[in-house]
Amino acid sequence: MDSLPAASQPQPRVAAAEVRLEGLRKTFGDVVAVAGVDLEVREGEFFSLLGPSGCGKTTCLRMIAGFEEPTAGRIVLHGRDVSGLPAYERDVNTVFQDYALFPHMTVHDNVEYGLVVKGIGRAERRRRVGEALTMMRLDRLDRRKPGELSGGQRQRVALARALVNQPRVLLLDEPLGALDLKLRQAMQIELKSIQERLSMTFIYVTHDQEEALTMSDRMAVMNQGRVEQVGSPAEVYERPATSFVAGFVGASNVLSGDAALAITGHRQAITVRPEKIRLGSAEEGEHADEVSALGVVRDVVYVGAFTRYVVELDAGGELVVLQQNLTMSSMDVLQARGRRVRLFWNRQHSRVIATVGGDQKKEEIG
Amino acid sequence: MAETLTRTGERLAAPPPSAVRRLRHAIGRVLYRIPAARLALLLGPILLWMVVIYLGSLGLLFVTSFWRQDSVTGAIVQNWGLTNYQFLVQEGVYRTIAIRTVGIALAVTVTDIALAIPIAYYAARIASPRVRTLLLLSIVLPLWSSYLVRVYAWRTILSGDGVLNWSLHHVHLGSVNLGFSRWSLWIVFSYLWLPYVTLPVYAALERIPNSLIEASTDLGARWRTTFRRVILPIAFPGIVAGSIFAFSLTLGDYIAPDLVGDTEFIGNVIYQNVGIANNIPFAAAYAIVPALVMGVYLLIARQLKAFEAL
Ligand SMILES: Nc1ncnc2c1ncn2[C@@H]1O[C@H](COP(=O)(O)OP(=O)(O)OP(=O)(O)O)[C@@H](O)[C@H]1O
Ligand SMILES: [Mg+2]
Numbered sequence: 001m002d003s004l005p006a007a008s009q010p011q012p013r014v015a016a017a018e019v020r021l022e023g024l025r026k027t028f029g030d031v032v033a034v035a036g037v038d039l040e041v042r043e044g045e046f047f048s049l050l051g052p053s054g055c056g057k058t059t060c061l062r063m064i065a066g067f068e069e070p071t072a073g074r075i076v077l078h079g080r081d082v083s084g085l086p087a088y089e090r091d092v093n094t095v096f097q098d099y100a101l102f103p104h105m106t107v108h109d110n111v112e113y114g115l116v117v118k119g120i121g122r123a124e125r126r127r128r129v130g131e132a133l134t135m136m137r138l139d140r141l142d143r144r145k146p147g148e149l150s151g152g153q154r155q156r157v158a159l160a161r162a163l164v165n166q167p168r169v170l171l172l173d174e175p176l177g178a179l180d181l182k183l184r185q186a187m188q189i190e191l192k193s194i195q196e197r198l199s200m201t202f203i204y205v206t207h208d209q210e211e212a213l214t215m216s217d218r219m220a221v222m223n224q225g226r227v228e229q230v231g232s233p234a235e236v237y238e239r240p241a242t243s244f245v246a247g248f249v250g251a252s253n254v255l256s257g258d259a260a261l262a263i264t265g266h267r268q269a270i271t272v273r274p275e276k277i278r279l280g281s282a283e284e285g286e287h288a289d290e291v292s293a294l295g296v297v298r299d300v301v302y303v304g305a306f307t308r309y310v311v312e313l314d315a316g317g318e319l320v321v322l323q324q325n326l327t328m329s330s331m332d333v334l335q336a337r338g339r340r341v342r343l344f345w346n347r348q349h350s351r352v353i354a355t356v357g358g359d360q361k362k363e364e365i366g
Numbered sequence: 367m368a369e370t371l372t373r374t375g376e377r378l379a380a381p382p383p384s385a386v387r388r389l390r391h392a393i394g395r396v397l398y399r400i401p402a403a404r405l406a407l408l409l410g411p412i413l414l415w416m417v418v419i420y421l422g423s424l425g426l427l428f429v430t431s432f433w434r435q436d437s438v439t440g441a442i443v444q445n446w447g448l449t450n451y452q453f454l455v456q457e458g459v460y461r462t463i464a465i466r467t468v469g470i471a472l473a474v475t476v477t478d479i480a481l482a483i484p485i486a487y488y489a490a491r492i493a494s495p496r497v498r499t500l501l502l503l504s505i506v507l508p509l510w511s512s513y514l515v516r517v518y519a520w521r522t523i524l525s526g527d528g529v530l531n532w533s534l535h536h537v538h539l540g541s542v543n544l545g546f547s548r549w550s551l552w553i554v555f556s557y558l559w560l561p562y563v564t565l566p567v568y569a570a571l572e573r574i575p576n577s578l579i580e581a582s583t584d585l586g587a588r589w590r591t592t593f594r595r596v597i598l599p600i601a602f603p604g605i606v607a608g609s610i611f612a613f614s615l616t617l618g619d620y621i622a623p624d625l626v627g628d629t630e631f632i633g634n635v636i637y638q639n640v641g642i643a644n645n646i647p648f649a650a651a652y653a654i655v656p657a658l659v660m661g662v663y664l665l666i667a668r669q670l671k672a673f674e675a676l
Binding site for chain 1: 577595
């Protein structure tokens with residue numbers, strides 16, 4: 001049942017594999033940027049690469065685009081090995097994090113560029129550029145230079161410039177990283193709807209777990225040049241395969257060793273999501289299908305609709321608990337500090353995870 | 367409340383600021399409120415220098431060019447007239463010299479651009495930091511020696527029994543009769559001004575982010591297309607800046623033609639008229655020619671949008 005980290009053999013496929021990475025490695029001198037990645041991205045899928053800074057996401061993407069040559073391994077694009085092909089011969093396009101718009105060209109010329117260099121006729125060029133500009137709501141800005149645009153508008157030009165080529169796969173490297181929160185959320189929705197409308201394959205790099213969870217059809221969580229888990233957002237979130245994934249996606253509620261033994265009766269490490277835990281009084285008894293643990297509230301953070309409690313367990317370790325503020329005000333909530341409480345969660349909500357090497361990694365992302 | 371009171375009390379107790387300080391504060395406030403005043407103070411001295419010394423003497427030159435020299439006494443007559451210009455147009459030799467000067471200046475400019483682009487491109491985008499430093503150093507190094515030393519060095523290279531022919535002879539390639547001709551002038555000028563062209567081109571190329579080149583490749587362009595459509599247009603202002611150096615420096619030179627050439631430049635004629643014939647009005651009139659040529663050059667550059675910041 002567990003989705004194992006990568007390397008699963010081709011099972012009956014839902015859709016054809018559009019991009020397949022086989023044993024992909026990349027080293028820069030002594031630095032191992034990508035340490036053997038096997039992945040399959042399906043046709044028409046919104047696929048995210050999620051991971052902390054420096055885990056090798058950009059390097060992966062750059063190898064798919066053709067800017068970086070793999071040290072070892074293969075890249076298969078729509079059934080064809082493209083590992084040795086130069087970037088200009090690959091049927092993929094990239095949306096760069098800094099947009100990389102040509103500063104000396106107008107918006108129109110930027111968008112038209114790919115079609116011009118491929119020698120596409122004037123009439124078709126005009127039609128496709130017009131469509132792309134309309135889709136990205138840039139019609140009235142087409143005579144401007146990139147320097148005269150806002151961040152969000154530049155972002156849309158970068159997208160239009162890539163989409164107009166109708167690539168098999170669109171690669172996006174943290175394309176929303178430079179935008180403020182509001183615009184970011186608006187663009188997330190827009191990106192997702194464009195992807196669905198064109199049913200184009202998107203490979204989307206981000207270090208923002210929320211972004212990956214909300215937008216992706218499937219996602220891969222990377223750590224130190226490796227893929228730790230591949231799955232749908234729900235799978236990755238509800239059933240993290242390793243303690244790294246548990247820690248990186250959502251809050252790091254991992255109990256292991258003695259604490260796990262005292263609470264669940266096994267030494268195996270478990271994880272439980274903060275919002276699945278109920279905060280009760282210390283005297284309350286537990287139900288048959290529940291696990292419970294005693295502890296003291298060490299910290300309370302009021303975040304509007306929610307309150308985040310950090311509870312230090314008697315058995316050792318601590319758990320983060322998220323509770324909706326249904327009846328409580330910020331005043332009530334803040335008084336919980338120092339109080340003895342009992343935490344309850346449904347047995348099926350705690351998951352046994354692999355910790356091999358994982359705890360170490362978790363330290364690093366802190 | 368009590369606290370604010372004491373604070374106010376303390377301030378009242380402080381000694382009143384001196385007149386000088388009050389004046390300084392007043393000036394500061396004016397400068398703060400009126401940006402133009404700030405600008406005037408900042409640029410005033412240098413503007414004065416530019417307007418009075420540079421434009422002033424240029425104006426004087428222009429005025430002088432309409433005077434004339436009395437052919438008998440050699441004295442300067444301050445009568446307005448177009449005598450000098452008539453003379454310039456009628457005497458074929460001055461036209462020839464002017465055309466030759468501009469022609470060689472253009473040839474030198476084109477040569478230097480052609481040499482500077484690959485050197486600068488290599489230094490800015492390909493070389494490792496160490497090689498880049500070495501390369502830039504070797505480009506700038508010649509500027510540390512005197513202009514005359516460099517021209518004389520070329521004299522010894524190019525002369526009939528110089529280094530060039532000696533080397534050619536020893537590898538059995540015969541000999542070339544370069545020195546001293548227009549060819550040698552072209553070579554020496556190209557060498558002299560190469561650093562002035564390379565540096566601005568380098569600065570322009572270095573500024574181009576790598577991602578632009580990757581974006582172009584990503585969109586399907588091969589290297590040549592990327593160079594022509596992305597790199598060159600973005601570096602164009604830098605190239606024009608460099609070309610202005612090469613062109614104007616050649617246009618105004620009169621030493622190299624003397625030392626390694628067999629022809630006269632506009633500068634030589636002016637020099638002779640100022641120093642030997644003492645016909646300053648004619649020299650002034652002839653000096654207007656390169657100034658005009660340069661003006662046209664800058665106008666064309668502006669027409670090509672070379673001065674527009676990207
Ligand atoms: N050109 C390079 N030369 C040397 N090391 C590199 C180079 N590019 C990347 N690296 C190293 O490879 C590792 C992975 O880098 P990469 O850019 O792929 O990370 P990332 O996951 O995209 O991180 P971020 O989220 O910060 O963008 C890092 O340790 C980085 O320092
Ligand atoms: Mg990155």
